[in-house]
Amino acid sequence: LVSWNSLLNMYAQRGELLKAEQLFERMPEHSLLSWTVLLSAYAREGRIEQAQRVFETMPAMDLVSTNSMLAAFAENGDLESAMEIFDEMPARSISTFNAMLIAYVRCGDFAGARWFMEEVMEERDVVSRTTLLTAYAERGYLDVARCLFEEMPNRDSAAWNGMLAGYAQQGRLEEAVGVFNAMPERDTVAWTTMLAAYAKSGDLAQGRALFESIPCTNLVSWNAMLSAYSKAGLLAEAGRLHDQMPEHH
RNA sequence: AUCGCUGUAU
Numbered sequence: 343l344v345s346w347n348s349l350l351n352m353y354a355q356r357g358e359l360l361k362a363e364q365l366f367e368r369m370p371e372h373s374l375l376s377w378t379v380l381l382s383a384y385a386r387e388g389r390i391e392q393a394q395r396v397f398e399t400m401p402a403m404d405l406v407s408t409n410s411m412l413a414a415f416a417e418n419g420d421l422e423s424a425m426e427i428f429d430e431m432p433a434r435s436i437s438t439f440n441a442m443l444i445a446y447v448r449c450g451d452f453a454g455a456r457w458f459m460e461e462v463m464e465e466r467d468v469v470s471r472t473t474l475l476t477a478y479a480e481r482g483y484l485d486v487a488r489c490l491f492e493e494m495p496n497r498d499s500a501a502w503n504g505m506l507a508g509y510a511q512q513g514r515l516e517e518a519v520g521v522f523n524a525m526p527e528r529d530t531v532a533w534t535t536m537l538a539a540y541a542k543s544g545d546l547a548q549g550r551a552l553f554e555s556i557p558c559t560n561l562v563s564w565n566a567m568l569s570a571y572s573k574a575g576l577l578a579e580a581g582r583l584h585d586q587m588p589e590h591h
Numbered sequence: 592a593u594c595g596c597u598g599u600a601u
Contacts, residue, residue: 381595407595410595
């Protein structure tokens with residue numbers, strides 16, 4: 343059953359809904375976990391009604407499955423439905439609270455999000471703070487984002503990447519470079535974000551140089567480089583690069 | 592002891 347579930351989860355992660363559905367039906371038995379994976383598969387594709395149907399059909403629910411349903415509403419900006427679930431939960435975890443934070447920021451309710459984090463949540467973690475950080479950064483409140491970043495007791499790669507992306511997306515190349523250089527370690531997300539920052543500023547040469555030095559590329563980093571060329575109208579260069587893309591990407 | 596839930600890149 344464990345291996346059925348892992349395969350099911352693999353399809354779910356990739357968004358291969360049909361395969362996930364077929365596998366789910368073919369499985370010899372379903373554990374609570376199988377149901378939860380199916381629910382998340384629908385949620386990830388934005389099929390809220392179907393996720394909800396699974397949620398109602400499931401023979402049992404636990405904290406994780408309820409969190410998944412809550413997260414689905416949250417991602418969709420349905421604060422009301424999210425709250426309804428939240429209020430009725432017999433037990434909550436940090437993921438529960440963090441999902442609620444998403445519900446607030448997806449609604450654009452920043453004051454609500456802050457209030458929730460500071461007054462309602464009994465504990466906050468790096469995920470909670472990064473959620474707020476990126477929400478502010480996306481809206482251009484980079485100084486607020488920076489404050490949240492500075493005040494983090496600990497920063498993981500997503501926190502660093504979130505701050506980096508904030509500057510990158512707002513076209514603040516200098517600050518982006520500053521963050522990038524200050525990072526204790528850089529994963530592919532960080533490299534790709536920095537590449538996108540150069541591309542956005544029109545510095546394709548720097549972008550390309552950076553791209554060449556990425557230790558471990560993936561489809562996203564290739565897409566970033568390719569679309570940088572395309573957007574600049576350098577279709578020939580894009581085509582040349584495209585042909586060099588490794589098969590496994 | 593990474594089979595499921597929350598934050599970051601195109």
